[in-house]
Amino acid sequence: QTVVTQEPSFSVSPGGTVTLTCGLSSGSVSTSYYPSWYQQTPGQAPRTLIYSTYTRSSGVPDRFSGSILGNKAALTITGAQADDESDYYCVLYMDSGNVVFGGGTKLTVL
Amino acid sequence: EVQLLESGGGLVQTGGSLRLSCAASGFTFSNNAMTWVRQAPGKGLEWVSTISGSGGTTYYADSVKGRFTISRDNSKNTLYVQMSSLRAEDTAVYYCAKDRRSTSPRGIDYWGQGTLVTVSS
Numbered sequence: 570q571t572v573v574t575q576e577p578s579f580s581v582s583p584g585g586t587v588t589l590t591c592g593l594s595s596g597s598v599s600t601s602y603y604p605s606w607y608q609q610t611p612g613q614a615p616r617t618l619i620y621s622t623y624t625r626s627s628g629v630p631d632r633f634s635g636s637i638l639g640n641k642a643a644l645t646i647t648g649a650q651a652d653d654e655s656d657y658y659c660v661l662y663m664d665s666g667n668v669v670f671g672g673g674t675k676l677t678v679l
Numbered sequence: 680e681v682q683l684l685e686s687g688g689g690l691v692q693t694g695g696s697l698r699l700s701c702a703a704s705g706f707t708f709s710n711n712a713m714t715w716v717r718q719a720p721g722k723g724l725e726w727v728s729t730i731s732g733s734g735g736t737t738y739y740a741d742s743v744k745g746r747f748t749i750s751r752d753n754s755k756n757t758l759y760v761q762m763s764s765l766r767a768e769d770t771a772v773y774y775c776a777k778d779r780r781s782t783s784p785r786g787i788d789y790w791g792q793g794t795l796v797t798v799s800s
Contacts, residue, residue, distance in 0.1 A: 620786035666738035
């Protein structure tokens with residue numbers, strides 16, 4: 570069974586930079602998995618930040634960026650703001666058509 | 680403007696059935712695969728199922744395979760999921776989502792607001 574791993578929690582200071590990662594229980598994450606990143610605040614629907622590894626969704630500020638770092642996908646937030654405090658989910662898309670969500674990272678800005 | 684509006688959620692008994700709908704607007708519905716994602720109370724997001732733009736190909740999570748059926752009516756711009764043999768662990772907010780591609784899932788770009796399904800004995 571494919572497991573997508575994310576840090577359970579992370580904290581960043583206002584104005585700081587943070588990188589969240591997305592790995593596979595076995596193997597490396599590559600662009601072939603079309604890694605995507607979604608942001609969710611409590612009580613709200615998710616919002617798409619990044620798809621296909623690097624591409625920002627419409628309206629997403631450029632302080633959010635996606636990449637591959639080593640054997641993981643990564644989401645970097647530069648110049649963190651208070652309203653970036655959210656849950657962040659990574660998703661990988663398998664050749665089989667299956668879609669696997671990571672467990673999410675709870676980001677605190679303080 | 681893309682809009683996705685789910686409906687059909689509610690309280691259902693264990694072992695019962697329920698059909699959710701998602702009315703789509705603001706894009707050419709048949710050009711995009713569509714997906715259901717759910718979120719149990721206090722838990723993370725879980726992929727449920729995806730259907731291709733034509734409706735000819737479907738994909739299911741192992742947790743719902745054989746119990747849920749995804750479908751779409753491109754003439755009505757509406758996505759469905761028929762849920763049967765419901766269990767307590769199916770209790771969740773169910774989100775309808777639009778994929779960027781038309782065939783297999785490759786990335787959600789828009790989400791609905793969700794509809795709550797509660798399964799209880």
